[in-house]
Amino acid sequence: MELMTVLLEQAHPPVTELRLSKVLAALADPGRLATVRALAQKGESPCTRLQHDAGLQISRSTFSHHQKVLREAGILLVRVRGAERILSLRRDDLDSCFPGLLDLVLNTPEKQT
Amino acid sequence: MELMTVLLEQAHPPVTELRLSKVLAALADPGRLATVRALAQKGESPCTRLQHDAGLQISRSTFSHHQKVLREAGILLVRVRGAERILSLRRDDLDSCFPGLLDLVLNTPEKQT
């Protein structure tokens, strides 16, 4: 149905639209940084599970906002599986646009984040 | 002594205090990103000159603010030479804490910034 399709549509920027300042801004928030790091360990994860794994004590709507920022920066991929949204990292796209950035973020000790 | 006073005026975080989220937040602003890129080309430069080289059409006080953000994140080194403040990148410190980050920023085409 049309309504369903529209609402479920996820806006992911194509690789050609990825911008360094957007990616850096998205990663600059400690909560979002923790989200990315947790997601890298899990491989993929639904929202609520990921929020828990990242240790974020925030409301669902706030997490939804952060997820949106990460998605619009080109860091996250969101796909629908039933009632869930499965989040995963756009590793290949990030590596091709900004080689080393994701590895750096993931390899940085938590102490230095 | 005069020299002592001058040296203490500048608050530079030690290497052990550098934090990824602070560095990313500092670099996330397009103007500051341009400043860092211009500074990398110049090697070192006084404030006004650097602002011009970075192509920033902002007031001196605003640039001073950005310089402060970059300095407090550990990205810039500021030393006094007469009436001027000479800015330079803390390349070695950044490379040792966040290897590849500065290179990535400098190697990213302007189009993708």
Add this chain to the structure above:
DNA sequence: CCAGTATGTCGAAAATCATCGAACGTCGAA
């Protein structure tokens, strides 16, 4: 179809950030 789970959206409040001009301090030169 209903009840429960999962998640996004909206509107508002609070916090943070970018920006400016005015006022200030310091330095080097006239």
Add this chain to the structure above:
DNA sequence: TTCGACGTTCGATGATTTTCGACATACTGG
């Protein structure tokens, strides 16, 4: 010692971001 160049700090303002609770939408199992 006065002056102009360089830069910082302060206070205000508007923009952006973070955060929440309430509501809406979508799927799933009974």
